[in-house]
Amino acid sequence: MTQKLFDIAGIGQERLHLAWVSSAEAQRFVEVVIDATESVKAKGEFDPKAFEYELAAAEMTLSGETLRWMVGKEVKITSKGDVYGRKWDVENFEIILDAVLEREYQKNLIYKAVKEGHTSVRDIHKKIGLDLKRISYLLADLEKTNKVEFTGMKDRIPVFAVL
Amino acid sequence: MNLESLAFLCNWCAYAGADLAGVSRLQYPPSIRTVRVMCSGRVDPMFVLEAFKDGCDGVLVAG
Numbered sequence: 001m002t003q004k005l006f007d008i009a010g011i012g013q014e015r016l017h018l019a020w021v022s023s024a025e026a027q028r029f030v031e032v033v034i035d036a037t038e039s040v041k042a043k044g045e046f047d048p049k050a051f052e053y054e055l056a057a058a059e060m061t062l063s064g065e066t067l068r069w070m071v072g073k074e075v076k077i078t079s080k081g082d083v084y085g086r087k088w089d090v091e092n093f094e095i096i097l098d099a100v101l102e103r104e105y106q107k108n109l110i111y112k113a114v115k116e117g118h119t120s121v122r123d124i125h126k127k128i129g130l131d132l133k134r135i136s137y138l139l140a141d142l143e144k145t146n147k148v149e150f151t152g153m154k155d156r157i158p159v160f161a162v163l
Numbered sequence: 164m165n166l167e168s169l170a171f172l173c174n175w176c177a178y179a180g181a182d183l184a185g186v187s188r189l190q191y192p193p194s195i196r197t198v199r200v201m202c203s204g205r206v207d208p209m210f211v212l213e214a215f216k217d218g219c220d221g222v223l224v225a226g
Contacts, residue, residue, distance in 0.1 A: 002208045016211060017223040023179030030184050030191045032225060033170070037192040040168050040221030048218050055216055062208040 001071070001101065005061065008102055009054040014039045015046065053116075053128060057108035066104055070097055106130060107138050107147075114148055115162045122157070168221035169214045170195045173203040177225035195223065202226070 003013035017036040021029045048055065061067060074093060081087040113124045121135050139160060142148040151161045172178040178199050184191060200206060203226025211222050 002211055011215070015215070015221045017221070019177075019223065019225045021177040021180045021225050023176050023183065025180050026183035026187050026189055029177060029180035029225070030189045033191045033195055033223070036221060036223045037166070037168060037194055040166055043220070045166060046215060046218070046220045048216050051215075055212055059209065059212045062212065
């Protein structure tokens with residue numbers, strides 16, 4: 001999931017590797033390490049300053065309640081069923097999980113942008129490059145959950161602030 | 164260009180594997196820095212993000 005998020009954030013999942021190596025497989029360990037360093041090399045140097053917003057949003061997303069709950073409930077919902085007794089396919093569940101991941105990430109990115117003083121939809125768009133419509137839609141969502149509030153109009157432009 | 168990767172290695176599997184690789188004199192890239200954890204399940208996504216924030220170029224989790 002973190003790899004998927006890295007792709008959404010534009011960091012690239014090539015920077016994050018997960019592998020299983022047993023204690024007796026020294027040769028395999030060497031292969032894994034070479035493999036990982038090669039793909040990191042292909043991506044080049046990583047500049048954390050350029051990805052400040054993305055990293056902050058990723059952190060908020062991965063430590064946030066929504067995803068932790070969803071991941072924690074996955075086995076139960078796909079094997080025993082949800083509260084209505086409906087059993088979900090793993091595939092369907094993962095589709096929804098991916099959508100939630102992207103949505104939460106975008107919401108957190110907007111939250112971060114508003115917090116840093118980009119208070120209008122256009123300002124946020126300029127900073128994070130997300131679609132204008134999507135930003136307004138997610139801002140409404142952030143308002144509903146009391147993360148962001150509408151503070152008024154300034155030169156006929158709606159202004160937002162974090163709570 | 165000096166790229167650095169951080170590797171989280173499970174004490175019982177990959178860390179022992181890395182140890183064996185050293186003992187049997189297998190060559191592997193010097194650009195990884197290892198962190199021994201008692202289990203790869205101990206690695207939280209937060210650790211990974213922290214690594215990138217501190218300027219690592221890549222992260223490997225091996226168990």
